[in-house]
Amino acid sequence: MKQLDVSAIKDGSVIDHIDSKSTLKVADILNIKAEEDVVLVGMNLTSKYLGKKGIIKIGGKILDQKEVNKIALIAPNATVNIIKDYEVVKKFEVVVPEVIEGIVKCFNPNCISNYGNTKAKQHLINKNPIKLRCHYCERVMGANDIVLI
Amino acid sequence: MISFKQRDVISILHFNKEELLYLLDVTKRMEQTHYSHILKGKVLAALFFEPSTRTRLSFETAMKRLDGMVIGFAESGATSIAKGESLSDSVKTIEGYCDVIVLRHYLEGAAQLAADIVNVPVINAGDGSNQHPTQTFLDLYTIQKTKGTLEGLKIGFLGDLKYGRTVHSLAYALAYFGAEMYFISPPNLRMPKDYMEELKNRHVACHEAESLQDIGKRLDVIYCTRIQEERFADPIEFEKVRGIYRLSKPILEGLGVKDDLKIMHPLPRVDEMDESLDGTNYAIYFEQARNGIPVRKAILATVLGVIE
Ligand SMILES: [Zn+2]
Numbered sequence: 001m002k003q004l005d006v007s008a009i010k011d012g013s014v015i016d017h018i019d020s021k022s023t024l025k026v027a028d029i030l031n032i033k034a035e036e037d038v039v040l041v042g043m044n045l046t047s048k049y050l051g052k053k054g055i056i057k058i059g060g061k062i063l064d065q066k067e068v069n070k071i072a073l074i075a076p077n078a079t080v081n082i083i084k085d086y087e088v089v090k091k092f093e094v095v096v097p098e099v100i101e102g103i104v105k106c107f108n109p110n111c112i113s114n115y116g117n118t119k120a121k122q123h124l125i126n127k128n129p130i131k132l133r134c135h136y137c138e139r140v141m142g143a144n145d146i147v148l149i
Numbered sequence: 150m151i152s153f154k155q156r157d158v159i160s161i162l163h164f165n166k167e168e169l170l171y172l173l174d175v176t177k178r179m180e181q182t183h184y185s186h187i188l189k190g191k192v193l194a195a196l197f198f199e200p201s202t203r204t205r206l207s208f209e210t211a212m213k214r215l216d217g218m219v220i221g222f223a224e225s226g227a228t229s230i231a232k233g234e235s236l237s238d239s240v241k242t243i244e245g246y247c248d249v250i251v252l253r254h255y256l257e258g259a260a261q262l263a264a265d266i267v268n269v270p271v272i273n274a275g276d277g278s279n280q281h282p283t284q285t286f287l288d289l290y291t292i293q294k295t296k297g298t299l300e301g302l303k304i305g306f307l308g309d310l311k312y313g314r315t316v317h318s319l320a321y322a323l324a325y326f327g328a329e330m331y332f333i334s335p336p337n338l339r340m341p342k343d344y345m346e347e348l349k350n351r352h353v354a355c356h357e358a359e360s361l362q363d364i365g366k367r368l369d370v371i372y373c374t375r376i377q378e379e380r381f382a383d384p385i386e387f388e389k390v391r392g393i394y395r396l397s398k399p400i401l402e403g404l405g406v407k408d409d410l411k412i413m414h415p416l417p418r419v420d421e422m423d424e425s426l427d428g429t430n431y432a433i434y435f436e437q438a439r440n441g442i443p444v445r446k447a448i449l450a451t452v453l454g455v456i457e
Contacts, residue, residue, distance in 0.1 A: 110277050112258040116235050136258020137279050138160060140343050 009038060012059040012083050018075040020044050023054025025148060026078070029070050029103070032058060050077065065092065070103055072096040073146060076130065098124050100132060107145040111137035120149060154454035157264040158272045160280045161318040166325040169289065175447040175456060176290050176440075184446075187455045188217030194247035195221035196239070197274070199255040203416070203438075204274050204281075208251050211445035220246060240267050249453055252276075270452040278314050284415060285318040287444040291437040292370060295411050299326040303367050307333045308374035308394050308421060310340040315415045316374060317344050320353075329354040331364050335390045338380060360393055365404030371396070373414045373421055397423035401431060413437050 018026050023043045032039045037060035047053035068080050072094035080092035100122045106113045113120040113136045121135035132141045151171045157163075164172075193212045197205055200223055209219045236259060240250060244267040252260050253274040260273030260280075275281040293299050304323060306316045310332050320330060321344070330353055332340045339357065348355050358364055365371075376394055381387035396412065400423075414422060414434040426432045450456040 108257060110255075110257050112236070112254075112256040112262050112276075115256060116237070118237075118262055134258065136261045137277070138162060138258070 008086060009040070009057050009059045009083055010086055012037065012057060012061050013063040014081045014083060015056045015058075015063075015071065015075075016053070016079050016081065017047065017050060017077050018054035018056065018071075019050060019077065020052040020054045022074045023056065025074050026054070026071050027056055029074075029148065030056070030058065030063070030067065032056070035059075035061065037061065063092070065095075066097075068092045069095055069097045073100065073104065073130070074148065076128075096124050096127060096130060099135075100124065103148060104132065104141070105147045105149050106134045106137060106139070107141055107147065108134065108137045108139045111139070113137070152454075152457065153448075153451035155270055156452050157260075157270050158282055158448055158452065159260050159264055160273065161282050161285045161322050162280075164282075164322075169286075169322060169325065172286055172444075172447060172451070173290050173293055175451055176286070176443045177294075178456075179443040179446040179450070184215060184450070184456075186216045187450055188212060188215035188453060191217040191249070191453055192247040193217055193219045193221075193249050193251060193449065194243050195219055195223075195251045195274075196243065197221065197223050197253045198225040198236070198259070199253055199275070200224040201253055201275060204253065204283075204441075207441040208272075208274065208283075208445050208449075211442050211449055214442070215446055215450065217449070221251075236262065237266050240271075244269050249449065272448060272452070278312060280318060281314060282318065283441070283445055283448060284315050285322050286448070287437065287440045288315065288319045288372070288413065288415075289322055290444055291413060291433060291440050292411075294440070295433050295436070296369060296409075299323070299328075301327045301329075302369045303329045303331070305331040305333055305361070305364060305368040305371045306340075306374070307361070307371055307396075309338045309376045309380065310334040310374070311338040312377075312380070313374040316340070316372065319372065320344065320348060324348055324351045324353045330356070331368065332357045333359065333361055333364065333394075335359065335376070335394070338376065361404055365401070365406050368406065368410060370411050370413060373412060373418075375417075375419055375421055391420075395421055395423065396426060398425040398429055398431075401426075406431075 020043050027041055040057040042055040044052045062082055071078050078094050081088045082090040102119045106120050122132035125131045125133045130143050195205055212219050240263045249270050251272045251274050252263050254276050257277035257279040259276045264271040273280055310316050378387050410431055411433045412431045416438055
């Protein structure tokens, strides 16, 4: 299939190989609503590995490792390329951080982090499959329990 | 060198084997030596957002026996907390009045939140269905004291293993000591999968069963819990189960249990242990409750830094 002309960005970040269903969540995490430069979001694109994949391109924005790591929680297969002058100048692997703060909602309704102004916080206890332990109530969440704030 | 000075006591998950043994050792010293004035001038704030008379009195007694003072409340109904003051505001204020906080709360994670906010040590006296570490310490102390060791015992957990937080924490702690564990419960109240996986990851020999038949005679300790009627949709089902998980002297003898088998229970009981057991060598549940005092003395004295 011929690529669309709009798909290339001059400077910025490209997040590729997102599990298609998670594309808009990733877009949310990266807060693309606030961007003023070009943003392209593609879903249900054909992927050899994932079947269907999502892709996000953000003009003018260079993601740092911390932002990349947030993505890892919901798109563990994602790759991140930093573009300068249409060339890839840096590639990131996504890595789930050891401590996750203010990103994932605790799935336990009786957890103190779901009340008042407490910021949710989890510790990574297993990478693959992903398992997070709530800092407060100690309940263990798997991939299916993860809901982003 | 292990020191608990200024340490928060929130969850059994935060303690390794050496630290548990250290705490049990201090507990033994607390029981054998007459310490009286070591907490003179210290103030404990007992903040019970959910009532628990036994636990509160046990902490108060431990503190007062060592000449310390206690402030606080037994339930949040009459305080400003009920009027919407947040937990974090309450503990920030009360921190200025005391040297240590003992906190019980109906929400899970409350003690951890308090500990993250204040500088005085926080002791968790129960956070929802999550943790109650001083109960686990006293359970361990009771086993060590009556069996002479914690190593390599065969422990049966009986009753409600799904909601029983004392069982979850004790099983986790005993995993350090090479215990072989038997989980005996009705099918709807089995040990949660997460805990079973965790125990297996830690190479604990685990067995599950629905009755003590064939298993009872192997055990060194049976840890009973209460089965609550509200866990059953059908009252007839509950009546059946209640009969199966009830212990009495004749039932134990019928199972051919070891002479030195010990029966524990976090109390209060309803009728899961017949009174015919009370005077026997099997029953150690009242002693277990009494052990709460030296254990809590040991925790208070170590976190306040007056005992090394
Ligand atoms: Zn939680």
